[in-house]
Every structure is written in structure tokens, then in C-alpha cells.
Amino acid sequence: MAEITLYHYLVISLLLFIIGLVGSIMCKNIIKVLICIEFILAGVNINFAAFANYCGGAEGDGFVMILFYTGIGAVELAVAIYIFYFMYSKKQTDNVYQYGDL
Amino acid sequence: MEELISDNIYLILLLPLWIFLIIMLGRFFSVYVNKAIICGLSLFASLSGAISSLWLYGIFTPDKVYESTFPFIKINDFIISCGLHIDRIALIFVSTLFIISFLVQLFSISYMKNEKKEYRFYALLNLFNFALGSLFFSPNLFQTYVFWEIAGLVSYLLIGFDYLKHEKSLASKKxxxxxxxxxxxxxxxxxxxxxxxxxxxxxKNLAELSFFDMNTISTLVSVYSSHFLFLIICGLFIIGVVVKSAQIPFYPWLQDAMEAKLPVSALLHSSTLVALGVYLIIRMTPFLTLSPSMLKLIVLIGLLTAFVCSLSASVQSHPKKALAYSTSAQFGLMFFAIGTLNIKAGLILFVAHALIKSMLFLTLPEENEKWDLTKFIIFVIGGLSLSGIILSGFCSKEIFACSLGLRGMTALAIISLLTAFYISRLTIVIMKTNGLEKKNDTKTEYLSIIGLLLLNILFCICLAKSESCKITMPFLTAVFGILIVFILHLKNLLVQMSHTFPSCYNGFYLDKLYMTTILDVYNKIAEISAKFDINILSNYKPAQVLARTGVKIASFVETYIMNGMVKCITVCAKKLSTIDLRIQTGNIQRYNLYAFIILTAIIVCLVIADLTIITGGGQ
Structure with missing residues (x-):
């Protein structure tokens, strides 16, 4: 059984990022888009954690960055859900393609 | 301090240009609606120009020359530079220009109040100031020529200011x-x-004809060219000068220029535009000194013009035309002074004439209006000054007369007699036809006229301090001339003089001669070429074939190539617009995708560049 190296983590984070990106571009449902954006954030976070663990010193800068990013993600989610709620009540649909005319 | 001024002297030239641009472009921002801004700006520009150039004149020693140039056109090793060349001669001309222009603008604030599109007038005056200032400061003949052309163009525009009136536009064209x-x-x-x-x-530096080494250039030209060629070159320069200064073969244009407004004639045709000729001939004196025959020619031209134009002026009935002839005559005197290589006297005559003549023009009454009493008094003072009896006219003429021999003195005395005669006759004629009246309204016109009078007195005091003035023959003959006018006036012979001497009245038919000969020749050429076309060319087979094939080729090019090019452009634009339309869907996710692709591309490029730099550095 091989040891888990930095590259394994990087591959996982890349996969998460790509899934999130493709999903946020392709999905029609607004909630799915939101979830995919969270995927992207999660991928980035894993990247940070991996680098902090393998390359960084004892200060743990990467973990601090993860805290920040999680906070940003939460705030963004709150704002986005609020906006989507309004859009939904206005358009009566959860399809992103219908939101094109702002 | 001195360096500070001479380094920033170009500002007094650029200020009028900026104001011209502000006024002309101000049409889009409706600056021109506010007359106070326009007048204030242009007055400020010319006043600052006058003050700084006078100050600089006080600082500059007679031999000092300040020159700063930069290369403007480069063709292999032939370089034309442009920049500034400041010495005392240029400063005299520039300060006179700005002083007269300031006072004329002050005059026109109240004079031009009721004109349409008056902002254009101020803009053109500013452009004119810029062109003439740059001309007087120009370091070489090429720059002089450029601004010479601009000055000609602006004078055309100013004379034809009322372009809707037919005779005015015709006069400006002529x-x-x-x-x-x-x-x-x-x-x-x-x-x-x-x-x-x-x-x-x-x-090769000499090829740009800088004024700085004009002495060298003139000697080299006289060495390298044959005598005949040298005379031709001198003659060409003299023709250019003579036309601009309205001297003998070409003086009729100045009378046509009198169609312009009063302030315009006061500025252009008394002191500035006509002065270009004097300026250039002073700059070209090294050429003239090398050929005595040319000097003699200039003296001849000057004296003849002075004589003929004084004769013509003394029978004119139209005041502006009389003053125009008088301008030609006075410039003839300046040419006489320069021809005898007395440049200082020429410059003194020029400044005195500029101050007096603009005063005379500005005090003229409007047609069919009574003459204001204050204006009349100042006109009389100006007239006496012009004939050389009081003030700066007296000083300048006596200084010039002291340097002459007996023959020159006699010629000057005759011209002085004629001058006194025509100016006093003109005063009496205008007084009779228009009538006197006392007006009590406060206008800026009076301010400027009194300013001119004060400057005249000031200049006279300066002259009297530096030079000794003795009373000589011209003074006596001028007094004699005025006496003659009084006698004739008592016998009521003055007004009908224009009918008794028709040849003098028409300027010795020079204008008519040009019109008839040139028109005749032109008509003959046109007739002959029309006959040639109709009778020979239209019946000649090869010519017809040639014309037809030409038309065919032209139509082919027109329909297929030119139209094709235009069509290609429109089709391309249409295609591009449809593609662009397809991109702009309004879908957020699409935009997201574009942003991601572009960002990735940028990052990839950066990484590749970074890698190549690293590897390049490693090698």
C-alpha cells in the first residue's frame, strides 16, 4: 500500500474543482449551481490544507486561510440564497436560463 | 530672471493659439455665448504678450541672440529645425504687434458689439497674433515661410469677415x-x-537657411552661383517683400483690403501684415549688401511708391482708401531707409507709423455719421504727427533726415510736403461731408484711442532722449503743405480735386491695367483651348478611342474594384456583428465560462513566459 502523498490530495482537489466548475456552468437548477460553487470552494480548501501540511512550516498559514475561505463561502451562500429567493418569487422558476434578462 | 523669461517666451505665442482653439472649439461647449470670457481671454493674451516682450526688449543687449531649436523635418542629412530666434529686431516687431493688437481688441469690444458671430473675429485675431509672433521669432526661412502663409490666410479670413456681402468677399479673394x-x-x-x-x-547645416548665419549664407550663395543667378535670387526675395508691403507694381491690393472692418484695417493694414515685408527685408540685408544694384532698386521702389501713392492719396474722396495709399507711401519711406542701409531709422519709422496709423484708422467716423469731437481732435493730432510736425512722426522723420545727403533730403522733403497735404486735406474733406458733433458716451473705443495717443507721446519722449532731433527741411515743407491746403480750402477747391485728376484718383490705372491685361490674356487662352477642343480633338479618331477606353476602364474599376472593396467592408462588419450577437446571450453561466477560459489562457501564457525566461536564463 503506497503512502498518501501531496499529489493524491492535489488530484482530489483538482477533481473537485473541475466537477464544481463544470457543474456550475452546465446545471440548469439554481440550487445545483450553488452546490457546485461550494464544490469549487471545497477543492480550493483541500489544496490549501494539503500544501499547509506538506510544504508549510509550523505556523499553519494554510489552515488560517481555510478558515477565512469557509467564512467567505458561508456569507456568499447566504447572500446568494437570498437573491435566488427573490428571483424565484419573481420568475416562478428555478431555471437559470430564465434569469438571463436580469 | 532673464533665463526664466527667455525659456518661457514661447508661452506668449502659444497663449493666442490656445485661445483661438478655445473659442473655435468652444462652439461645442457654447463658450462663445459668453462674450465677457472671450474678450477677457484675448485681451489678457495680447496684454501679457506686449508686457513680456517689452520687458525682454529692455533686458536684451543689442548684440544678444537667444536661440533654441529642435529638428522638425529630417530627410537624410537635410534637417529643417523649428524653434525660437529672439533678438532685438524680432522683439521690436513682436512688441509693436501685441501692443497694437491689444488696443485694437479693446476698441472692438464696443465697436463690434452688434456684429453677428463676433467670437469668430476674436478667434481670428488671436490666430493672427500667434502666426505673426511665431513668424517674427522664427529661426530660419522655412519656418518664416510657413507662418507667412498662415498670416496670409488669416488676413483673407479677416478681410472677408462679412462674407455674405458680395463686394467684401470679392475684395478678400483679390x-x-x-x-x-x-x-x-x-x-x-x-x-x-x-x-x-x-x-x-x-x-549641410547651412541648407536650412537659419537667420543666425545669414551672413555666411549670403556670401556662399554669391560665391557658388553666377552673378545673374544671384540677382535672380535677390529679385525673388524682393518680389515677395514688395507684394506683402504693397509697394509699387503691386500696391492695388491694399486699397481692396480696405473693405474690411475698421479694427481689422487698423491692425492688419497699418502695422502688422504690411510690416512682414519690412521685417523680411531687414532679415535679408546681408544678401542686399552684396549687390549694390539691388539696394538701388529698393531705394527706387521705395521712393517711387512714396511719391506715387502720396499723389494718389491726396485726391481720394474715400477716407479709408486715402489712408491705404498713405500706408503704401509710408512703407515706401521705410524701404528707402533700408535701401540706404539705415536699418535703425527704418525700424523707428516703422514703430512710429504703426502707432500713428492705427490711431488714424480708429478715429475715423462711420459712414453717414457725424464725427465725434474727441475723435476729431485725436485724428488731427495723428495727422500732424504723420506729416512730421509733432510727436513721434516728427522725431522719426528728423532722425531719418539727419542721416541723409542733400538729394535724399530733397526727396524726403517732397514726400513730407505731399503727406502733410493729403492728411490735412483728408481731415477737411471728412469734416465737410460728415460734420462734427460732441458725443458723451463712455465706450472702450476712447480708452484705446487715448492709449494709442499716450504710447505715441511716450515713444516720442524715448526717441528725443536717445537721439538729438534738429529741425530740418521735411518739417518746413510739411508746414508749407498745410498752408497750401488752407489756401485751397479758402478757395473751395479741395473736394472736386478727385475729378480734376482722374489718373491720380484711380491709382494711375495700375489696377485697371492688371484687370484688363490679365483678364484679356486669360480669356484668349480659354478661347484658344476651347477652339482646339471643339474643332480638332473632337474630330480626331485616336483621341475618341482613347477617351472611350478610358471611360470603360474607369467604369470597370468603379463597378468591380471600388464597389467590391466597399461591399467587402460592409459584409465583414455584418458578419462580425452577428458573431458578436451570438456571444452576447445574457446567460450568466456563459459569461462564467468565457471568464474561466480567458483566465486560464492568461495563466497558461504567463507560465509559458516564465518557463522560457527561466530556461533562457539558465543557458
Missing amino acids: VFLINRIGDTAFLAGIIMCSYIMYEYAPC
Whole structure:
């Protein structure tokens, strides 16, 4: 059984990022888009954690960055859900393609 | 302090240009609606120009020359530079220009109040100031020529200011066309000089004909060219000068220029535009000193013009035309002074004439209006000054007369007699036809006229302090001339003089001669070519075939190539617009995708660049 190296983590984070990106571009449902954006954030976070663990010193800068990013993600989610709620009540649909005319 | 001023002297030239641009472009921002801004700006520009140039004149020692140039056109090793060349002669001309222009603008604030599009007038005056200032400060003949042309163009526009009136636009056209003769001759002279310098001179720098080494250039030209060629070059320059200064073969244009507004004639045709000729001839004196025959020619031209134009002026009934003839005559005197290589006297005559003549113009009454009493008094003072009895006219003429021999003195005395005669006759004629009246309204016109009078007195005091003035023959003959006018006036002979001497009244038919000969020749040429076309060319087979094939080729090019090009452009634009339309869907996710692709591309490029730099550094 091989040891888990930095590259394994990087591959996982890349996969998460790509899934999130493709999903946020392709999905029609607004909630799915939101979830995919969270995927992207999660991928980035894993990247940070991996680098902090393998390359960084004892200060743990990467973990601090993860805290920040999680906070940003939460705030963004709150704002986005609020906006989507309004859009939904206005358009009566959860399809992103219908939101094109702002 | 001195360096500070001479380093920033170009500002007094650029200020009028900026104001011209502000007023002309201000149409889009409706600056021109506010007259106070326009007048204030242009007054400020000319006043600052006058003050700084006078100050600089006080600082500059007679031999000092300040020059700063930069290369403007480069053709292999032939370089034309442009920049500033400041010495005392240029400063005299520039300060006179700005002083007169300031006072004229002050005059026109109340005079032009009711004109339409008056902002255009101020804009053109500013452009004119810029052009003339740059001309007087120009370091070489090429820059002089450029601004010479601009000055000609602006004078055309100013004379034809009321372009809706037919005779005014015709007059401005005629002035422009006659001036073209001089311009062409001047350009030809420049090109010949420059060519000789470039081909034969040891140093290629001389080919730009800088004023700084005009002495060297003139000697080199006289060495490298034959005597005949040298005379031709001098003659070309003299033609250019003579046309601009309205001297003997070409003086009729100045009378046509009198169609302009009063302030315009006061500025252009008394002191500035006509002064270009004097300026250039002073700059070209090294050329003239090398050929005595040319000096004699200039003296001859000057004296003849002074005599003929004084005679014509003394029978004119129209006041502005009389003053125009008088301008030609006075410039003839300046040419006489320069021809005898008495440049200082020429400059003194020029400044005195500029101050007096603009005063005379500005005090003229409107047609069919009564003459204001204050204006009348100042006109009389100006007239006496012009004939050389009091003030700066007296000083300048006596200084000039002291340097002359007996023959020159006699000529000057005759001209002085005629001057006194025509100016006093003109005063009496205007007084009789228009009538006197006392007006009590406060206008800026009075301010400017009194300013001119004060400057006149000031200049006279300066002259009297520096030079000794003795009373000589011209003074006595001028007094005699005024006496003659009084006697004639008592016998009521003055007004009908224009009918008794028709040849004098028409300027010795020079204008008519030009019109008839040139028109005749032109008509003959047109007739002959029309006959040639109708009778020979239209019946000649090969010509017809040639014309037809030409038309065919032209239509082919027109329909297929030119139209194709235009069509190609429109089709391309349409295609591009449809593609662009397809991109702009309004879908957020699409935009997201574009952003991601572009960002990735940028990052990839950066990484590749970074890698290549690293590997390049490693090698």
C-alpha cells in the first residue's frame, strides 16, 4: 500500500474543482449551481490544507486561510440564497436560463 | 530672471493659439455665448504678450541672440529645425504687434458689439497674433515661410469677415490672389537658396537657411552661383517683400483690403501684415549688401511708391482708401531707409507709423455719421504727427533726415510736403461731408484711442532722449503743405480735386491695367483651348478611342474594384456583428465560462513566459 502523498490530495482537489466548475456552468437548477460553487470552494480548501501540511512550516498559514475561505463561502451562500429567493418569487422558476434578462 | 523669461517666451505665442482653439472649439461647449470670457481671454493674451516682450526688449543687449531649436523635418542629412530666434529686431516687431493688437481688441469690444458671430473675429485675431509672433521669432526661412502663409490666410479670413456681402468677399479673394504672387516668389527664392547651400556648401547645416548665419549664407550663395543667378535670387526675395508691403507694381491690393472692418484695417493694414515685408527685408540685408544694384532698386521702389501713392492719396474722396495709399507711401519711406542701409531709422519709422496709423484708422467716423469731437481732435493730432510736425512722426522723420545727403533730403522733403497735404486735406474733406458733433458716451473705443495717443507721446519722449532731433527741411515743407491746403480750402477747391485728376484718383490705372491685361490674356487662352477642343480633338479618331477606353476602364474599376472593396467592408462588419450577437446571450453561466477560459489562457501564457525566461536564463 503506497503512502498518501501531496499529489493524491492535489488530484482530489483538482477533481473537485473541475466537477464544481463544470457543474456550475452546465446545471440548469439554481440550487445545483450553488452546490457546485461550494464544490469549487471545497477543492480550493483541500489544496490549501494539503500544501499547509506538506510544504508549510509550523505556523499553519494554510489552515488560517481555510478558515477565512469557509467564512467567505458561508456569507456568499447566504447572500446568494437570498437573491435566488427573490428571483424565484419573481420568475416562478428555478431555471437559470430564465434569469438571463436580469 | 532673464533665463526664466527667455525659456518661457514661447508661452506668449502659444497663449493666442490656445485661445483661438478655445473659442473655435468652444462652439461645442457654447463658450462663445459668453462674450465677457472671450474678450477677457484675448485681451489678457495680447496684454501679457506686449508686457513680456517689452520687458525682454529692455533686458536684451543689442548684440544678444537667444536661440533654441529642435529638428522638425529630417530627410537624410537635410534637417529643417523649428524653434525660437529672439533678438532685438524680432522683439521690436513682436512688441509693436501685441501692443497694437491689444488696443485694437479693446476698441472692438464696443465697436463690434452688434456684429453677428463676433467670437469668430476674436478667434481670428488671436490666430493672427500667434502666426505673426511665431513668424517674427522664427529661426530660419522655412519656418518664416510657413507662418507667412498662415498670416496670409488669416488676413483673407479677416478681410472677408462679412462674407455674405458680395463686394467684401470679392475684395478678400483679390487680396489673397495678389498675395499669392509674392508668396510664390518668396518660396522660389528659399528653394533656390537652400538647393545651392545643400549642393555646394561645406556644411549641410547651412541648407536650412537659419537667420543666425545669414551672413555666411549670403556670401556662399554669391560665391557658388553666377552673378545673374544671384540677382535672380535677390529679385525673388524682393518680389515677395514688395507684394506683402504693397509697394509699387503691386500696391492695388491694399486699397481692396480696405473693405474690411475698421479694427481689422487698423491692425492688419497699418502695422502688422504690411510690416512682414519690412521685417523680411531687414532679415535679408546681408544678401542686399552684396549687390549694390539691388539696394538701388529698393531705394527706387521705395521712393517711387512714396511719391506715387502720396499723389494718389491726396485726391481720394474715400477716407479709408486715402489712408491705404498713405500706408503704401509710408512703407515706401521705410524701404528707402533700408535701401540706404539705415536699418535703425527704418525700424523707428516703422514703430512710429504703426502707432500713428492705427490711431488714424480708429478715429475715423462711420459712414453717414457725424464725427465725434474727441475723435476729431485725436485724428488731427495723428495727422500732424504723420506729416512730421509733432510727436513721434516728427522725431522719426528728423532722425531719418539727419542721416541723409542733400538729394535724399530733397526727396524726403517732397514726400513730407505731399503727406502733410493729403492728411490735412483728408481731415477737411471728412469734416465737410460728415460734420462734427460732441458725443458723451463712455465706450472702450476712447480708452484705446487715448492709449494709442499716450504710447505715441511716450515713444516720442524715448526717441528725443536717445537721439538729438534738429529741425530740418521735411518739417518746413510739411508746414508749407498745410498752408497750401488752407489756401485751397479758402478757395473751395479741395473736394472736386478727385475729378480734376482722374489718373491720380484711380491709382494711375495700375489696377485697371492688371484687370484688363490679365483678364484679356486669360480669356484668349480659354478661347484658344476651347477652339482646339471643339474643332480638332473632337474630330480626331485616336483621341475618341482613347477617351472611350478610358471611360470603360474607369467604369470597370468603379463597378468591380471600388464597389467590391466597399461591399467587402460592409459584409465583414455584418458578419462580425452577428458573431458578436451570438456571444452576447445574457446567460450568466456563459459569461462564467468565457471568464474561466480567458483566465486560464492568461495563466497558461504567463507560465509559458516564465518557463522560457527561466530556461533562457539558465543557458
